[in-house]
Amino acid sequence: MVPYLRFVSASSEWVVRCAPLIRGGGRVLDVACGTGRHTRFLIQAGFQVEAVDRDVSTLSILSGAVIRQADLEGEAWPYSAGEFDGIVVTNYLHRPLFCRLFEALAAGGVLIYETFSEGNEWLGRPRNPDYLLKSGELLDLIKGQLEVNAYEELCVFENNRAVVQRVCAIKTKK
Structure with a gap:
């Protein structure tokens, strides 16, 4: 995992820590990619990335990277089954x-x-409960779908303080 350390300042520590589990050179989707901080990291780590x-x-x-403009909340899902070796989602909840x-x-x-959890409303945005996971909710959403490799629910002190839930999970079923 040492080659990934030089990207820590720009990328989420969670993404940096878990990315080596994705098949080397594989296709990765960066969902709600924002300014592309994880897209850049994933490209430099040798993945084929769609943002x-x-x-x-x-x-x-x-x-x-392949860049796709899409409203994932208001338009049809643009991807096929089994298309990606990895999917990264940070600071987004739908x-x-x-x-x-x-x-x-x-x-x-x-x-x-990795996204915001209840308690974050006391530290900053988002404050709307629609955009905050309830305690343990991320695990509940994944239960029976993917095999959990790692999970955390905590207050982080990276760029700004935030209460988050994080999961790294693997699809073991076809």
Whole structure:
């Protein structure tokens, strides 16, 4: 895992820690990629990356990735079953997408997910309970779908303080 350490400052520590579980050189989807911080990290780590967000205007200078503009909450899901060896989602929660994420993973594919949890409303945004996981909810969403490799529910002190839940899970079924 040593080669990944130089990217820690730009990327979530969770993504950096879990990314080596994704098949080397595999296809990875960065969901709700924002400015592309994880897209850049994943490209530099040797993955084939597709970045998707409803606003991709800041990604035009990003080379080495397929960029897709899509409103994942208001449009049809644009991906096929078993298409990705890894899916990364950070700081984004739209509960109806979970079944699509599970389906888009190939057998042996890795889901790396990290987002805000209850308690975060005391530290900053988001504060809306619709965008905050309830305690243990991320595990409940994954139960029976993927095999959990690692899970954390904690307050992090990376860029800003936040209360988060994180999971790294593997699709063992076809």
